[in-house]
Amino acid sequence: MSAAATTRTGGGSSLANRIVIYGLLLLFALVYLIPLFVMLVTSFKSMDEIQSGNMLALPQSPSFDAWARAWGETCVGLTCAGIKGYFWNSIKMVVPAVLISTILGSLNGYVLTKWRFRGHKLVFGLMLFACFIPFQAVLLPMATILGALGRFGADLESATGWNWGFGNPTVNLVIVHVIYGLGFTTLFFRNYYEAFPTELIRAAQVDGASFFQIFRRILLPNSAPIFVVTVIYQFTNIWNDFLFASAYAGSGDVMPMTVALNNVVNTSTGVVEYNVNMAAAIIAALPTLLVYVVAGRYFVRGLMAGAVKG
Amino acid sequence: MTITTMPTARPEREAGAVSLRGKLQDALPKIVLAPSFAAVLVFVYGFILWTIYLSFTNSKTFPSYVLTDSRAYQRLWTWTFQSDPPSSWYTSITNLGIFGVLYIGVCLALGLLLAILLDQKIRGEGVLRPIYLYPMALSFIVTGVAWKWFLDPGLGLERTLHEWGFTSFHFDWIKNKDRVIYTVVIAGVWQASGFVMAMFLAGLRGIDGEILKAAQIDGATPVATYRRIVIPMLRPIFLSAFIVLAHMAIKSYDLVVALTSGGPGGSAWLPSNFMYEYTFKRNEMAVGSASAVIMLMTITAIIVPYLYSELRETNR
Numbered sequence: 001m002s003a004a005a006t007t008r009t010g011g012g013s014s015l016a017n018r019i020v021i022y023g024l025l026l027l028f029a030l031v032y033l034i035p036l037f038v039m040l041v042t043s044f045k046s047m048d049e050i051q052s053g054n055m056l057a058l059p060q061s062p063s064f065d066a067w068a069r070a071w072g073e074t075c076v077g078l079t080c081a082g083i084k085g086y087f088w089n090s091i092k093m094v095v096p097a098v099l100i101s102t103i104l105g106s107l108n109g110y111v112l113t114k115w116r117f118r119g120h121k122l123v124f125g126l127m128l129f130a131c132f133i134p135f136q137a138v139l140l141p142m143a144t145i146l147g148a149l150g151r152f153g154a155d156l157e158s159a160t161g162w163n164w165g166f167g168n169p170t171v172n173l174v175i176v177h178v179i180y181g182l183g184f185t186t187l188f189f190r191n192y193y194e195a196f197p198t199e200l201i202r203a204a205q206v207d208g209a210s211f212f213q214i215f216r217r218i219l220l221p222n223s224a225p226i227f228v229v230t231v232i233y234q235f236t237n238i239w240n241d242f243l244f245a246s247a248y249a250g251s252g253d254v255m256p257m258t259v260a261l262n263n264v265v266n267t268s269t270g271v272v273e274y275n276v277n278m279a280a281a282i283i284a285a286l287p288t289l290l291v292y293v294v295a296g297r298y299f300v301r302g303l304m305a306g307a308v309k310g
Numbered sequence: 311m312t313i314t315t316m317p318t319a320r321p322e323r324e325a326g327a328v329s330l331r332g333k334l335q336d337a338l339p340k341i342v343l344a345p346s347f348a349a350v351l352v353f354v355y356g357f358i359l360w361t362i363y364l365s366f367t368n369s370k371t372f373p374s375y376v377l378t379d380s381r382a383y384q385r386l387w388t389w390t391f392q393s394d395p396p397s398s399w400y401t402s403i404t405n406l407g408i409f410g411v412l413y414i415g416v417c418l419a420l421g422l423l424l425a426i427l428l429d430q431k432i433r434g435e436g437v438l439r440p441i442y443l444y445p446m447a448l449s450f451i452v453t454g455v456a457w458k459w460f461l462d463p464g465l466g467l468e469r470t471l472h473e474w475g476f477t478s479f480h481f482d483w484i485k486n487k488d489r490v491i492y493t494v495v496i497a498g499v500w501q502a503s504g505f506v507m508a509m510f511l512a513g514l515r516g517i518d519g520e521i522l523k524a525a526q527i528d529g530a531t532p533v534a535t536y537r538r539i540v541i542p543m544l545r546p547i548f549l550s551a552f553i554v555l556a557h558m559a560i561k562s563y564d565l566v567v568a569l570t571s572g573g574p575g576g577s578a579w580l581p582s583n584f585m586y587e588y589t590f591k592r593n594e595m596a597v598g599s600a601s602a603v604i605m606l607m608t609i610t611a612i613i614v615p616y617l618y619s620e621l622r623e624t625n626r
Contacts, residue, residue, distance in 0.1 A: 038460055042459070107343070125617065126355070127346070136582055138358065142353070265455050277455065281451075288447045
């Protein structure tokens with residue numbers, strides 16, 4: 001990487017050129033940062049200050065009031081208990097969905113590279129194309145199925161006193177995200193295991209290791225990077241999803257964070273509290289931003305793995 | 311999910327029958343893959359067929375399973391040409407045209423520019439790169455909220471510039487029905503261009519320095535080196551980035567909702583918004599399904615040739 005970077009265009013060494021290059025880079029950096037900066041300073045201002053002052057000015061007396069209100073008091077639709085409940089809804093949905101889809105993806109990738117069968121290419125192709133479909137094309141049938149599951153859950157509840165998770169919106173969203181995430185997780189692991197030496201697998205097979213032993217003892221210990229990439233990718237995607245969330249858990253206490261945030265911001269009753277809105281938006285963005293700060297390198301790699309090639 | 315544990319348990323339970331066990335061992339990989347593949351077959355391809363079926367019925371609020379005719383498509387077809395006053399469908403597809411071309415074009419140009427600039431032995435590249443890239447970690451909803459505030463004439467950019475003395479500055483596109491789609495482009499480009507930059511940068515770093523040196527010795531200017539040698543070598547990246555951006559553009563839904571709430575009179579709609587509104591708000595399920603099918607066919611036309619060529623290449 002650094003070796004290739006040492007000889008670039010050559011002519012770019014004159015001082016004027018360097019100034020232009022750095023100037024442009026800094027200008028763009030500023031443009032990319034401004035929206036986040038404005039959100040941050042606004043969230044620490046009082047409403048008076050927002051209405052009278054400059055949006056770029058630093059807060060005169062920074063306070064966490066808006067943050068506390070966003071977390072515990074602001075109104076989402078008709079309930080005014082802050083966004084904390086919705087934040088937890090998202091966590092409860094994201095964690096199982098990410099884990100299940102990642103584990104299934106790793107098994108699928110293992111089979112599709114090391115235990116090939118006739119037609120493995122077609123199977124992979126069909127799963128790969130599933131990554132790219134517009135979800136609008138499956139939205140309605142899924143709504144019908146989830147509705148049926150909900151009725152089944154209600155029957156179960158009247159029979160056994162518990163719905164066994166059928167019809168629970170969080171469970172529904174986990175199912176949906178697992179299914180529509182499978183294509184991506186399988187793609188990631190398949191591409192990763194493709195490069196893994198098959199001789200090792202064959203040798204272990206000769207020694208009598210079983211399908212799952214080989215997976216557990218040989219592949220899993222070598223899969224840490226791709227697990228990180230996949231988990232980050234799935235986490236970001238599922239946390240940020242809005243379409244499924246609004247279609248299948250679009251109202252009431254069960255909304256995930258993205259839907260709740262949209263409701264907070266677009267609520268039409270009373271005075272719009274911009275500082276609270278901004279604080280809520282930052283809270284909603286915090287988990288993915290945090291993941292990005294901690295593991296940004298893997299984040300980029302995941303995005304590229306999803307983008308480049310099959 | 312119980313399906314995944316099932317195959318593990320089985321071979322042990324049937325340890326007694328050796329031949330059966332051997333058969334199961336052979337079939338095990340397929341058994342492991344089967345639930346995922348079945349789920350994709352049913353929930354993706356089955357559901358697509360289901361949606362296509364619905365588009366040929368007269369479903370309104372609830373699905374109806376009596377086939378009628380291609381009425382929904384005929385209505386969309388008529389609306390396609392109804393530009394004055396524009397039908398919602400006309401608005402949606404022209405918006406997708408504007409949004410798609412500008413979003414893809416500007417993201418590619420900006421991403422390439424930033425990548426080339428960053429590739430000039432820049433000090434502090436490690437600081438700059440994440441700055442360009444962090445918007446990609448944000449949801450469209452958060453992006454929309456941020457830009458809604460920033461572009462609001464009474465609160466954001468316009469007011470700030472007025473306060474600085476540029477009182478003639480006027481920027482109310484977000485409230486203007488003919489301009490609102492461009493604000494979606496701005497926010498979309500802000501979010502995705504850093505990612506395109508990262509793709510191009512990876513491509514640039516993969517180019518052999520010797521080739522550049524040779525061009526330099528031959529007396530090529532930096533601009534010519536980039537135009538004649540480097541950029542043509544980045545062709546595969548252009549293609550990948552184009553595919554990703556095109557498919558994101560066609561799927562875009564959340565950004566329009568969060569940034570514009572659909573715009574004045576639905577003037578910021580994209581086909582995905584059209585589908586959602588007609589299906590869930592206007593109780594025109596058949597029309598909504600038909601529009602979803604058209605979206606799917608558009609994406610298929612772009613993706614399938616691409617995937618086909620990619621999968622063939624890995625064959626060699």
